[in-house]
Amino acid sequence: MKILIYSAKDFEIPFLEKANNDIHQLKYIPERLTAETARLAIGFDAISIFSADDASSVVLEKLKDFGIKYIALRSTGYDNVNLKTAKKIGIQVANAAGYSPEAIAEHAVALLLALNRKLILANQQVSSYNFSLSNLVGFDINKKTVGIIGTGRIGKVIARILHGFNCRIIANDIYEDKKLIEEYDTKYTDLENLCQQSDIIFLSTPLNSETHHLIDADLLQYVKKDVIIINIARGGIVNTKDIIQALELKRIAAYGTDVYDNESEVFFYDRSTNKPKDLQLQKLIELPNVLLTPHQAFATKEALTNIADTTFYNINCWQKKVPSKNELTLELVG
Template sequence: MKILIYSAKDFEIPFLEKANNEEHQVKYIPERLTPKTAALALGFDAISIFSADNGSSMVLERLKDFGVKYIALRSTGYDNVNINTAKKLGIKVANTAGYSPQTIAEHAIALLLALNRKLISSNHQVSNYNFSLSNLVGLDINKKTVGIIGTGRIGKAIARIMHGFNCEIIGNDINEDKELEHEYKVTYTDLEHLCKQSDIIFLSAPLNSQTHHLIDKDRIKHMKKEVILINIARGALVHTQDLLQALVSKRIAGYGTDVYEHESGIFFYDHSENKPEDKILQQLIDLPTVFLTPHQAFATKEALTILAEITFYNINCWQQNESGKNELTLELVR
């Protein structure tokens, strides 16, 4: 099968090459999939895309015209692909569901600890031989109330870790996990109560029409002023301008995030010589109560190995005229 890998990163190519094992004819390009770059897929049976790629209806229609039959996502989330349109066009789509929830969860905890214990400020101070502790006072995580919005694979891994911190855990999800309730004493509740009670809130829900801007000024007004919000899901779960307003006014204590609402075309690329004109992003970067990382939670050797293996598992299933366990277009069009 001829495969075009969009948004190919230098660090992931060796893992993809190993997983392919010279089975398929693969071309790697750094360009994102957009309406303009869709034409690059001409002559390929399949493409593989990442979370920053554009899988809108218009792009899918162009891909169909160019002969593309399969799209293998190198991500769990698929909010960037119009699955219904793909189904109608006969393009099969699969994601890398659950490739490494522990990896993502560990990064979420790293964001929390670095933000709470002010490790970035501390490092900057020490590099300037400033050993004062006046601005470095944090809080114990022990026995705090932790709210997890979205208790799927990643949320479950976060709950497991925070249980080890001796935290009281409350959750919100359309599907309540009985194992979490039994093993880690997770109590499910509505969003308003979760926001009111939590000292720490983790966002690990998928992005869809119900969760878009889930955290806005109306939700924030129910939160404690000392709350730390951690976003390990998608940037658009948060209304960024509302959040910035809350941070500047000290309505909430801090925001740790690996994602940004308008990250497409910015994250995953080096813009140090040509900074994007994005005032909202600049505000996030400048605020001392924000700890922003560039969508790197998945970037471990273990996770990249599994991600590559699942990507080619999906492709191999299609080559054998089989529907793999990760195929999204088997669902009925809604």
């Protein structure tokens, strides 16, 4: 099978090569999938895309015209793919589900620890031979109330880790996880109550029409003034404008995020000599109580191995005409 790998990054190519094992003919390009770059898929059977690629209806229609039959996502989330259109026109789509929830959850906790214990500021001060502790006071995570919005694979691991910190765990999800309730004494509650009680809030829910801008000015009025919010899900889960305003007005203590709602064409690229004209992003970067990382939570050897293996498991299933367990369009193609 001939496969075009969109948004290919140098650090992931060795993992993809190993997983392919010389079975398929691959071509790597750094370009994102867009309406303009869809034409690059002419002559290929399948494409592989990442979270910043655009697989909207218009793009999918073009890909279908260009002969693409399969799309293998190198991510768990698929909010960038119009599955309804894919099903309608007969393009099969599969994701890399659950490639390493540990990698994502551990990064979420790293953001929390770095913000709480002022590690970035401490490093900056020490680099200037300033060893004062005046600006470096944090708090014990021990016995704090942690609210987890979204208790899927990643949320479960966050709960497990924070239970190890002796935290009280509360959660919000459309499905209550009995294992979390039994093993970690997790209490499920509504969003308003979770915000009122939590000292720390983790966002680990998928992005969809129900969760878009879930965290906005209306919900932020319920949170504690010293709350730390960690977003490990998608940038669109929060209304970034409202988050910035809450930070500036000291309605929340800090915001740690590995995602940003306008990260396309910015994250994963070196923009140091061609800075994006995004005032909102600039504000996030400049705020002292924000820690922004460039969507790097998945960047561990274990996660990259699992992503590559799952990507080619899906492709091999398609070649063999057997269902993939990660198929997102299975009911259409049968």
